Amino acid sequence: MNVDSHIFMTRSNVNEKNEIYTLSIDCGGGGIKSGIVNNHNELLSDSLRTGITYPFSPADLINIISSHIQQHNFSYDRIVLGFPGMVRGGKVIYTPHYIRFNGPHTQISAELQQRWNGLNLQEFIGQHFNKPILIINDSELAASKVVCGQGTELMLTLGTGLGCSLFVNGSLAPHIEMSHALFSQEQTYDECLGEIARQTLGNSLWNSNVERAIISLWPVFRWDRLYLGGGNSTHLSSSTIKNLEHFIHADDALATLEIVPNISAILGGHKAWELASGQEFI
Template identity: 30%
Template sequence: MKNTTAQLRILSIDIGGSSIKGTILDNKGALKMDYKKVVTPNPANPDNVIKSIKTLVKDFPEYDRISVGFPGYVRNGVVKTAPNLGNEYWKDVDFRQLLVTALGKDAQVVNDADMQGLGVVEGKGLEMVITLGTGFGTALLMDGHLLPHLEVAHHPISKGRDYDEYIGDKALDKEGVKKWNTRIKKVFKVLKTVFNYDYLYIGGGNSDKLNFKLDKNMKIVTNADGIKGGARLWQEDKHPVTHTAMATPTK
């Protein structure tokens, strides 16, 4: 059955270090069903992740397109790095084509923070999205359009440690909430200086642990808001950062 853009139903999936979440969206990002999730498999290699996604969506309503937020560097649907799933499993994996083959619908795959960014930004000026969770995710958007993804998480921030090591889950568990917040304040100063953003959105499971007042151009957002970016991703399909030719399902 062919659908116009206005009628599209989009399977939107967020892959995280601890769980894989999914829902069905309409073309404007409204939820057509409650979120469902499964535990991220261990090891989280491509075959196991695909199997988990198929388990997750087996009872979902019909959908026309697929949008996936992936925790790593992705270019044209091909994964380059996946530090929180296992780089050794994912280097140069065409995850988009694996999804198309497994689920039989065209797919787009972008970094998870990029997809969250599409779901939360206002579309005015230079907006930055960060996620505080297993690691540290970032996305940059100009006037609502994604800019090329930068793996800021792996740039050194302190004593040879990158952002993932400095403010990720392991650092939070080791150092405690008070010291973690001190580190977050330092990171926010760096981001403000380096990127000079108009607005900063803060997501991820650890964002609720922030214990200091945010600047007026900073805002905490939810993962639920972020997964709605799966609809915006298909509105972006002619933009140079996200556009790729339609994939063909293989039998």
């Protein structure tokens, strides 16, 4: 999305401390989280989470956001929303979870598919809350908090599915939905690494899948920095992390691996806007 002049903050948007308050919303397949952050990436409100009840429509998303805003009871200047799926210019190209009757990997609803895919989410949310808004992928929002702006930085988020975002020298590369690529036989990365797989396989086999998956992605990206985040990053075993570090360092001694907390998506709200300024978020 080109960040045009009409959505930059005016002087009236800035409080007495010359700070901009950003409502940061992290949308996942299982729940919606939000918090308000300042210019220093500090959380000023409680971090709220509301579980999703399927079927889940755009109107349901608005209702949850409205409820969170009331609970935060904190003035904010702008919104950033991390959305699960492919978004371009604020428009939903495809979302894998919200188009289904009963959540991830269940039957697709033709009605929900029509409501979500192709929706100009930026306009839809903007009309309800009358605030400047930035819509990006949820993995991109989490990455915004931690990327340093040097070299090739890859964020992989482990949650309902697999999130993926790539930054090169601080600029966001075109979005790649790695989760829908085939990983093993007829199963996608999402099906092998997502929450349903973890619950079905157990943590040990799931960790093995994660390890094999990341090793398979090394020749594709050859990152300088790899960040592993999302709610299920807490289930990564120490042996998996050590094995991955050993594998990567055997090929590139300078490449790094960092586990980042799930709160990064909320804390990345302000920085996401800064990264969007002067570049096109795709």
